[in-house]
Each structure stands twice: as C-alpha cells, then as structure tokens.
Amino acid sequence: MALATGHAAAAATGAGRAVAGAVAPAAGPAAVDCRNVTVRFVTDRRTVTALENVSFAVGQGGFLSLLGPSGCGKSTLLRVVADLIAPTGGSMSVFGMTPEQARAKRSLGFVFQDAALLPWRTALQNVELPLEVGGTKGLPKGAPTPKELLALVGLAGWENSFPHELSGGMRQRVSIARALLGGPRLLLMDEPFGALDEITRDRLNEELRRIWAETGTTILFVTHSVYEAMFLGEQVLVLAANPGRVADLVDIDLPKDRDLKIRETEAFVRIASRLRDSLGRGS
Ligand SMILES: Nc1ncnc2c1ncn2[C@@H]1O[C@H](COP(=O)(O)OP(=O)(O)OP(=O)(O)O)[C@@H](O)[C@H]1O
Ligand SMILES: [Mg+2]
Numbered sequence: 001m002a003l004a005t006g007h008a009a010a011a012a013t014g015a016g017r018a019v020a021g022a023v024a025p026a027a028g029p030a031a032v033d034c035r036n037v038t039v040r041f042v043t044d045r046r047t048v049t050a051l052e053n054v055s056f057a058v059g060q061g062g063f064l065s066l067l068g069p070s071g072c073g074k075s076t077l078l079r080v081v082a083d084l085i086a087p088t089g090g091s092m093s094v095f096g097m098t099p100e101q102a103r104a105k106r107s108l109g110f111v112f113q114d115a116a117l118l119p120w121r122t123a124l125q126n127v128e129l130p131l132e133v134g135g136t137k138g139l140p141k142g143a144p145t146p147k148e149l150l151a152l153v154g155l156a157g158w159e160n161s162f163p164h165e166l167s168g169g170m171r172q173r174v175s176i177a178r179a180l181l182g183g184p185r186l187l188l189m190d191e192p193f194g195a196l197d198e199i200t201r202d203r204l205n206e207e208l209r210r211i212w213a214e215t216g217t218t219i220l221f222v223t224h225s226v227y228e229a230m231f232l233g234e235q236v237l238v239l240a241a242n243p244g245r246v247a248d249l250v251d252i253d254l255p256k257d258r259d260l261k262i263r264e265t266e267a268f269v270r271i272a273s274r275l276r277d278s279l280g281r282g283s
Helices: 074-081 099-104 123-132 146-152 168-180 198-215 226-232 260-264 266-282
Strands: 010-012 018-020 032-042 047-058 063-067 089-094 108-111 186-190 218-223 235-240 245-251
Touching: 032 074, 047 074, 047 089, 047 235, 047 245, 063 074, 063 226, 074 089, 074 186, 074 218, 089 099, 108 168, 123 146, 123 168, 146 168, 146 198, 168 186, 168 198, 198 218, 198 226, 198 260, 218 226, 226 260, 226 266, 235 266, 245 266, 260 266
Parallel strands: 018 047, 063 218, 063 235, 108 186, 186 218
Antiparallel strands: 010 018, 032 047, 032 089, 235 245
C-alpha cells in the first residue's frame, strides 16, 4: 500500500487553541477534525472537565502524537474519536463522518497500553478475533490477511505461539496486527509501549514509523514521552491539565525517513526543548 500524501498541516493559534490550516490540501476530508470539544464527567463526588474547547485537525495519512501529563485528557480524547464517549460540547468528525458512522464502517483500530490478548488463543487466532466477534463479514477485498499482518509487524513464524510464549513487545505487536485487521484508515494508540523496556520501545518506535509509511494509515498516538512523541509524530499536540486543553501544536520538521540516531541531532534537541517548555507552561 502506498503512503497517503498531502498531510493537512495544523497550526497553533492564539488562546492555546489549534485549528487546521491546510498548506497542501489533503484528498477528501480531514481524518480527524476536532472542534471545540469539551468533555465533562459529573459524578456524585465531583465534576471533572477532562477536556475544554479542544480543537485540532489531522490530515489523511498524518501521524499526530498527543503528549501531556497524567490526567490531561489524552485517553478521553481518543475515546471521543473512537465513539466510546460523546462530547459534552463541540464536534468530532472522522473522515467527514460522525465517530459512530466511522466505527460502523470499521474505519478505526484501537491499541491499548496492555496488549489484551486472549491467553488461550495463538497469536494468529488473536489477530483473527475481530473477524469472529462484532459481525465482520470477512475481510474487505485486498486487505492484508491476519498472517500477512503478523509478518508486517515482524512476527512471521510466530503465528502458532500462545501469548505466554511471547515477550511483552511481541504481544504488543500482535495487538497492533489485530488493530490493523480490515485495513482501518485510522489507528488510535493509547500509550501502547508505556509498559515496555527502553530497548524494546525504541525498536517498536522504528517499526511503527515503518508500518505507518507502508500502510498509509492515519495514526493518533498517546504518550507521556517527549522523545517518543516527536520521533513518531509528524506533529505533536501538547495538552495541559485541569482542565484538559491544548497547550501547543508543533510541526516536527524532521526527515520522513527517521532512525533513532535522529534523536542526537541539533534539530531534534531544539524541538524537544520547545515541547518541554510547552509541557512546563501547561502544568
Ligand atoms: N469515566 C470517567 N468518569 C469520571 N471521570 C473520568 C472518567 N474518565 C476520565 N475521567 C477523568 O478525566 C480526567 C482525564 O482522564 P484521562 O484518562 O483522559 O487522562 P489521561 O491524560 O489519559 O491520563 P493518563 O496519562 O494518566 O492515562 C481525569 O481527571 C479523570 O479522573
Ligand atoms: Mg490515559
């Protein structure tokens, strides 16, 4: 599959808000168009404004990292995109559809921090699982098979292994393969590598950039790590907490073809410093 081109650029504007400002127009609507989204949770004990007036856009084929401290609403934002939470205010559009329509069309894949594999099923059977639940009637024409997806994430030959026979990084690869089943146009990843050691995480970061380039899937990736956010993303949206809001939106002006050595370059260090400043201002 070819990499989709024409990432809509988003630009930070005043009052800490970020809105789309397409430089090269992307084909079709933005993958994600989030406008003034507010989410309030009201419980017996308190009311929490998890997100307040959050606006940003990601072009088709884009890669946006969401960076921010614990409790700033990163997971809540992904859940709104995934139609797991309805916003209290504002609007969310996914490829020009409501999140509900996008989910019904199976446009979304979700990867959580924990690989969440079924221990009694092999790697291949775990990837196949969505075909059996949720009423998927086979794979769309031309979509990669479960076996091909395992090869894509570097697990060719491990199809018949059970989760307990795999390392944490390998299990997370299986969950990425499962999320890619059916060729979702948008992959939502909520700290998928947070529990892994640094070496494995580094390797998976490189793999994920490769998978993104090979599949053309739009990716929204949540992380606490400045380095991970900017190594992976074409853009980084920095969120601040209490209430969750946009603190900054930074274009990651680094070559498309990245290896981990890029973290030692002057450009990388300069952008990291800006992101750290933005995080500091928002805390
Ligand atoms: N279902 C819920 N009911 C009530 N409050 C909630 C609910 N989900 C999230 N919150 C609150 O919303 C805020 C944002 O939570 P969220 O999980 O989105 O943060 P986060 O940025 O993902 O944090 P972390 O980095 O720790 O995962 C928190 O204050 C949390 O307590
Ligand atoms: Mg979270």
